[in-house]
Amino acid sequence: MKIVDPHHHLWDLENNYYPWLCDEMGQAVFGDYTPLRKSYLISDLLADAADLELIKSVHLQAEYDPSDPVGETRWLQSIADSDASGGLINGIVGYCNFALDGAEQLLEQHCAHKNFRGVRHLLNIHDDPAYNYADQDYLNNAKWTENYGLLDKFNLSYDLQIYYPQMADAARLAARYPQIQVILNHTGMPHERNEAGFKAWQAAMKTLAAQDNVAVKISGLGMIDHNWTVASLQPYVLETIAIFGVERAMFASNFPVDKLFSSYKALWDAFDEITKTFSDAERHALFCSNAEKFYRI
Numbered sequence: 001m002k003i004v005d006p007h008h009h010l011w012d013l014e015n016n017y018y019p020w021l022c023d024e025m026g027q028a029v030f031g032d033y034t035p036l037r038k039s040y041l042i043s044d045l046l047a048d049a050a051d052l053e054l055i056k057s058v059h060l061q062a063e064y065d066p067s068d069p070v071g072e073t074r075w076l077q078s079i080a081d082s083d084a085s086g087g088l089i090n091g092i093v094g095y096c097n098f099a100l101d102g103a104e105q106l107l108e109q110h111c112a113h114k115n116f117r118g119v120r121h122l123l124n125i126h127d128d129p130a131y132n133y134a135d136q137d138y139l140n141n142a143k144w145t146e147n148y149g150l151l152d153k154f155n156l157s158y159d160l161q162i163y164y165p166q167m168a169d170a171a172r173l174a175a176r177y178p179q180i181q182v183i184l185n186h187t188g189m190p191h192e193r194n195e196a197g198f199k200a201w202q203a204a205m206k207t208l209a210a211q212d213n214v215a216v217k218i219s220g221l222g223m224i225d226h227n228w229t230v231a232s233l234q235p236y237v238l239e240t241i242a243i244f245g246v247e248r249a250m251f252a253s254n255f256p257v258d259k260l261f262s263s264y265k266a267l268w269d270a271f272d273e274i275t276k277t278f279s280d281a282e283r284h285a286l287f288c289s290n291a292e293k294f295y296r297i
Helices: 042-048 069-080 103-111 142-148 164-176 195-209 230-244 264-274 280-294
Strands: 002-008 053-060 091-094 116-120 157-160 182-184 214-218 249-251
Touching: 002 249, 002 280, 053 280, 069 091, 069 103, 103 116, 142 164, 164 195, 164 214, 195 214, 195 230, 214 230, 214 280, 230 249, 230 264, 249 280
Parallel strands: 002 053, 053 091, 091 116, 116 157, 157 182, 182 214, 214 249
Antiparallel strands: none
């Protein structure tokens, strides 16, 4: 089966600066990330995917030096253009904080690189500070939401990473800018692993999916379910597909973060097993063609 992986990361700790990987260790939602504090290069991804037919990929910003977000895009484009890429990094999703001055100029600089496709700024906020990725509620920041509209000018998509209590605000933003493609990250991050949490996540996902310009990546479940099995992933995978429809869902690896919890092949084998009763056309959409469509690769 041909696979397009629309969500992975690379980092070169010898030559680039990533505060969360290079500085004193902080707290991460997914626990101890000591094993991630070493370089993960394109050769490592190719080795992890060696047993699969990985034909294209999309790189998501990896919290590179915030003083030079375009540096990450420049580095990734150089890899994509090299023989060492194995034909990967077909799309690049970089960082831009729309609440800061100079957002338009930053997008222009990103877009000078031919594989640049979209923006991600981690927006997760939570009552428990340990779960926070963002320093404020950007979905209700007037300057941020106004500059978000710049994505339309540059024909860029937005990768949305939030928790379910933020989905109503995200749905309003998607409705305000219906021409901007939104791609929800990590299955909506269902961080409350109990029946009440599942139902709340399910209801919020339906609110977000009601906006036709929102798609979803089924990924990152290992960050919440560290000892996952096919059986433990299946309810979240199937419910997400039921809510968004096969035409607006896609599988992704979140490697190397999810390498903390499984091998690359084991993860894709789980997606394969969960969808074994789906038609060939549905499986091709989930594993391959939807990612190509939404990231224009």
